[in-house]
Amino acid sequence: MPRASTLAYGKVAGAYDAFLTLTGFKRGVEKFLGRLEWPLPSCPKILDAGCGTGLMSIWFAKRLPDAAILAFDIDANMLREMEEIVEREEISRERLVIALGDLTNPNYLHIRGTHELAAIPENHFDAIVVSGALEHVPLAPTVERLVRLLKPGGIFFNLGVRRNPAGAVLGMVYRFRPYRLTELRRACEQAGLEDIRVIRLSVEDFPANLSRIAILARRKN
Known part of the structure; x- marks a missing residue:
C-alpha cells in the first residue's frame, strides 16, 4: 500500500498554489498547454503522475469535460491542497479522482476519501502527463x-525542469537534480516511446519558460 511522504514541496503546500498563481507560473503553463495539440479520443482516460496541487489535472478537467482523470502524488499535504482547489473550481470528483501513490510504483494507488487500493492495469490510459516530478525519482525505470500503463498509441507528456541556472536553483531549494535532455530521450526510447519531440516554452509562457521544457511522445503500437 502506498505510504504518504512529505517532500520539500509538501512543507509549503498551503502556499504553493498561491505562489504559482501570483508569480504567473500557472498562467504561463496553462498558455503553453493550450497551444499544444492533444490528439485524444472522445472520453479519454488521463493519468496525472506526481500531480502536486493539480495544475495539469485541473487544466485538463476544464479543457476536456468528457475526460476521466486520475491524479496521484506521494505527498498528502499537496493532495489536501489540491482537493480544496478542486472543490473551489467545482470540478466533479467523479471525473477527477485523486489518489495517494508512489511514482516509482504507479500500479497501486490509494483513492483519497476511501479505503480502496486501486490496482491500475497496463494498457489503460490514453495519456499520461507528468510535471516536475521525474526529477525526484530514478528516471529510466x-x-x-x-x-x-499507456495504451498503444497513447500520449506521454513530461513538463520537466530545465538543466540551466533557474533549474539548478530549484534543484537546490527542493533537493532534486534536473535531467539532461539526452537522458530523457534515452529513457523514453528504452521505454518504448516513439515520435519523441522536445518542445520549448516561449516568452509568451513567462516565467514558466525560464525553468521548464517539455517532451511529447507516443507509445509504439
Whole structure:
C-alpha cells in the first residue's frame, strides 16, 4: 500500500498554489498547454503522475469535460491542497479522482476519501502527463513503469525542469537534480516511446519558460 511522504514541496503546500498563481507560473503553463495539440479520443482516460496541487489535472478537467482523470502524488499535504482547489473550481470528483501513490510504483494507488487500493492495469490510459516530478525519482525505470500503463498509441507528456541556472536553483531549494535532455530521450526510447519531440516554452509562457521544457511522445503500437 502506498505510504504518504512529505517532500520539500509538501512543507509549503498551503502556499504553493498561491505562489504559482501570483508569480504567473500557472498562467504561463496553462498558455503553453493550450497551444499544444492533444490528439485524444472522445472520453479519454488521463493519468496525472506526481500531480502536486493539480495544475495539469485541473487544466485538463476544464479543457476536456468528457475526460476521466486520475491524479496521484506521494505527498498528502499537496493532495489536501489540491482537493480544496478542486472543490473551489467545482470540478466533479467523479471525473477527477485523486489518489495517494508512489511514482516509482504507479500500479497501486490509494483513492483519497476511501479505503480502496486501486490496482491500475497496463494498457489503460490514453495519456499520461507528468510535471516536475521525474526529477525526484530514478528516471529510466520510472518512465518504463508509467509507459506500461499507456495504451498503444497513447500520449506521454513530461513538463520537466530545465538543466540551466533557474533549474539548478530549484534543484537546490527542493533537493532534486534536473535531467539532461539526452537522458530523457534515452529513457523514453528504452521505454518504448516513439515520435519523441522536445518542445520549448516561449516568452509568451513567462516565467514558466525560464525553468521548464517539455517532451511529447507516443507509445509504439
